[in-house]
Amino acid sequence: MNINLTMLMQAVAFGVFIWFCARFIWPPLMRAIETRQKQIADGLAAGEEGRQNLSKAENRIAQMMVDAKSRASEIIAQGEKLKGETVEQARNEAKTEAERILASAKAEMEQEIHRARDALRGQVAELAIAGAAKILKREVDPKAHADLLAEIEKQL
Amino acid sequence: MAAEQQLDATSYIQHHLTFLAHPVIESGGFWTIHRDTIVTSLVLGFLTLGFLWLVTRRATSGVPSKTQAFVELSVEFVNDQVRSLFHHDYRFVAPLALTVFVWVLFMNAMDFLPVDIVAWIFQNVFHQEEWRSVPTADVNTTFALSLSVFGLMIFYSIKNKGLGGWLHELLATPFGLKPTWLSPLLVLFNLLFNLIEYLSKPLSHSLRLYGNMYAGEIIFLLIGLWAATGVVGAAFSSVLNLGWAIFHILIVVLQAYIFMMLTVVYISMAYESH
Numbered sequence: 001m002n003i004n005l006t007m008l009m010q011a012v013a014f015g016v017f018i019w020f021c022a023r024f025i026w027p028p029l030m031r032a033i034e035t036r037q038k039q040i041a042d043g044l045a046a047g048e049e050g051r052q053n054l055s056k057a058e059n060r061i062a063q064m065m066v067d068a069k070s071r072a073s074e075i076i077a078q079g080e081k082l083k084g085e086t087v088e089q090a091r092n093e094a095k096t097e098a099e100r101i102l103a104s105a106k107a108e109m110e111q112e113i114h115r116a117r118d119a120l121r122g123q124v125a126e127l128a129i130a131g132a133a134k135i136l137k138r139e140v141d142p143k144a145h146a147d148l149l150a151e152i153e154k155q156l
Numbered sequence: 157m158a159a160e161q162q163l164d165a166t167s168y169i170q171h172h173l174t175f176l177a178h179p180v181i182e183s184g185g186f187w188t189i190h191r192d193t194i195v196t197s198l199v200l201g202f203l204t205l206g207f208l209w210l211v212t213r214r215a216t217s218g219v220p221s222k223t224q225a226f227v228e229l230s231v232e233f234v235n236d237q238v239r240s241l242f243h244h245d246y247r248f249v250a251p252l253a254l255t256v257f258v259w260v261l262f263m264n265a266m267d268f269l270p271v272d273i274v275a276w277i278f279q280n281v282f283h284q285e286e287w288r289s290v291p292t293a294d295v296n297t298t299f300a301l302s303l304s305v306f307g308l309m310i311f312y313s314i315k316n317k318g319l320g321g322w323l324h325e326l327l328a329t330p331f332g333l334k335p336t337w338l339s340p341l342l343v344l345f346n347l348l349f350n351l352i353e354y355l356s357k358p359l360s361h362s363l364r365l366y367g368n369m370y371a372g373e374i375i376f377l378l379i380g381l382w383a384a385t386g387v388v389g390a391a392f393s394s395v396l397n398l399g400w401a402i403f404h405i406l407i408v409v410l411q412a413y414i415f416m417m418l419t420v421v422y423i424s425m426a427y428e429s430h
Binding site: 009 | 185186187188189193194197198201205208209212216217218220224227228231232235247248251252254255259291294295297299300303304
């Protein structure tokens with residue numbers, strides 16, 4: 001048990017070692033450890049968030065599936081209805097068109113009859129006038145007897 | 157063992173317990189250094205802290221190498237211990253604790269080196285008559301550590317409480333100053349009480365470590381002594397040496413741990429007022 005200069009030298013060495021450790025070893029090591037701890041914590045949080053997002057997305061997908069199904073059946077029903085309506089409408093249109101064509105054909109026929117009748121009437125009038133002229137042996141002045149002729153024509 | 161010496165038990169043990177003393181001035185006395193203690197402790201300090209430093213330089217916050225993981229494990233261990241005891245700014249105390257723990261642990265671990273082989277190497281390779289390889293079995297080392305810690309303790313006490321606060325605590329606690337007519341006597345008792353407390357801390361701190369290491373060394377020497385008695389003795393002493401070495405692992409680590417914890421506790425006490 002003899003205390004001597006060794007003690008002072010050891011104390012100095014101790015001080016230098018503490019300084020070295022506190023300056024060069026501890027801070028970078030703790031920084032590395034703390035950075036990693038933060039990274040791990042962040043990673044875990046991100047994983048948790050991802051999991052939550054996944055389950056949310058799954059829920060949304062399921063909801064979307066349900067929606068899509070109901071929408072599809074709606075569209076199908078609508079299509080069916082539209083088909084029926086279209087067929088019905090086409091049928092109606094065809095009917096009216098047919099009626100219209102029929103009507104116009106009838107009208108044309110009527111007109112044709114009319115025209116033929118008119119032509120016939122003119123010819124009959126001419127014949128009548130010619131007949132009358134022969135009977136009277138003289139020329140009937142169509143100008144002088146225009147009113148008479150028109151009256152006859154009307155009566156035909 | 158020196159060949160010219162008469163080999164008996166006393167000279168064997170004395171030889172192994174002699175420091176490689178080197179007087180700085182003629183008369184020696186206080187001005188002597190133990191070269192073995194100094195060299196061993198410095199080499200160990202440089203090796204351990206250098207190792208830590210090398211690992212730290214390549215330290216990454218990503219996936220650590222196995223070495224870095226091991227170092228981090230040790231550092232985290234020290235850090236946890238410090239945080240559980242010390243609730244102030246530990247930017248200084250935690251590295252201090254790490255230094256103490258690592259350094260003392262390795263100085264203690266020098267006890268595992270077989271005493272006679274070390275003596276033989278130093279005798280025949282380095283031509284040194286004496287060599288003690290356990291620096292912590294030298295009171296100079298343990299007192300150097302404990303007095304440094306003691307100095308830090310006083311420093312932090314004064315830094316935190318102010319010189320007046322510290323002196324007041326020295327004189328007015330633990331018995332107080334009331335009643336007034338008794339206060340001179342109380343001041344005396346307070347001072348005495350605190351002085352004893354202050355003295356006992358570095359004493360017990362250093363002597364605990366010194367005693368354990370010294371005793372461990374002596375037991376190794378006694379076992380070695382038995383080996384000199386013949387074949388049976390050598391066989392028995394080999395077994396005993398192994399047993400004591402295994403048990404000593406516990407003591408070495410435990411004493412380093414206790415020394416570190418006491419360091420932290422003492423400095424932590426400097427922060428607390430009575």
